[in-house]
Amino acid sequence: MEKEVKSWEQLAELIASSDQEGIHDYMDENKSEDIVHAFSHLNRTEQNDLLGLMSAEDGASLLERIPQSQAVQLIEDTETETAASILNQLYSDEQVDIISELDDDDAHAILEEMYPKEAENIRRLIHYDSDCAGGVMITEYLAFESNETVGQITTKLRDNSEEYEDYNVQYIYVVDKGEFVGVLQMRDLLLSKASVPLSKIVIKNALTVKDTDHLTDLISFFDKYDFYGVPVVNEANILLGIVMRKHVREAENDRFNTELLETQGIVGGEELRTMPVLLRSRRRLSWLSVNILLNILAASIIAFYQDTLQEVIALAVFLPVISDMSGCSGNQAVAVSLRELSLGVVKPYELMRVLWQEVKVGLINGVVLGALIGLAAFFWQGNAYLGLVVGGALAINTVVAVAIGGTIPLFLKKMKVDPALASGPILTTVTDMLGFFLALTFAGLALAHLV
The missing domain is CATH 1.25.60.10 (MgtE N-terminal domain-like)
Incomplete structure (x- = not known):
């Protein structure tokens, strides 16, 4: 320190x-x-x-x-x-x-x-958009015409060594009037005779990416190929730049951090505590103020069932547990869907497939969590009906929470709404309202056995 x-x-x-x-x-x-x-x-x-x-x-x-x-x-x-x-x-x-x-x-x-x-x-x-190849690429690279000779290139490299000292010189890119021809390894350049034209030693049919390719495509490319960088071309196969592996990883990390902040209701991207206080406050309040209204809706369920709650005061201890545990389960599903959307593993139209996958997990986790909280209620109050009420409410709410958590990011994405920003608050409001409603409704039905 x-x-x-x-x-x-x-x-x-x-x-x-x-x-x-x-x-x-x-x-x-x-x-x-x-x-x-x-x-x-x-x-x-x-x-x-x-x-x-x-x-x-x-x-x-x-x-x-x-x-x-x-x-x-x-x-x-x-x-x-x-x-x-x-x-x-x-x-x-x-x-x-x-x-x-x-x-x-x-x-x-x-x-x-x-x-x-x-x-x-x-x-x-x-x-270019920041999340496509054109927005990630660099234009500092070495490219020479295919009809130039090895001797001409080595002379250029020596004469311009100061300009090229910060360039990545592991590869030289060969073009024909701007059109991409292939890649030349530095080793081949150094070991070839001075009179040999680049067209004779260039590696043709080298892999490229388009300048419009999305960041998810670039991530998949570098997951598949262990390249240091890849040439970027347009529709006419004109060489425009180079996308480096490290820059794609940085862009991926930046996007993940932005989505993480947005899931917590911090609007506007990156926030640092060195930023002006009023700016930081405004960014946070823009969503927190909306969240107040959503929480009032959830609280209204409790107000509607206040008579039942007064009769079974022990239920008040379990209401926040039910809402919190269901919210945690739902947020896990949100995180998985956001990650799969960002990687292109799942598409917005695959709602039913994602729903079914999450319901299966929700049923298992709901039963386990419901049984645990039900047993806790029984051993605490010695009342099996109280255990059934809170356990059943948590079990059902967990299934609903993961179903909503898994599908709402896809639905919002389809509706052109930022899923990272809106998924969390919507999920929290729904699981709170449903959790309170289920627990208090079940308690009302079993009231004679609870008091």
């Missing part, structure tokens, strides 16, 4: 003293996670001052390490020329991720100050 505190205090001192060399050394000597932790402990003014004291290369390195929301905030607060010089140092996919989050005026101003080639590339890539 001491080490962590010392780390960010040290960075704050370097900023206060405008020690540019010390900041450069700090970035070189510390691990990424330590830098992110220290940066997050700085106030907004210190964060902006830090970026202003860095070289463009160090600034780009910082933006690559910190969460994207923090990177966007930093660029928003930075002078246009400085922001442009830093973005020039980033990979194309990271440039687009940041520029796309800025308002139009800021984005336009920064693009005007960037290198023309970089700006043109961003304007082309920014039209």
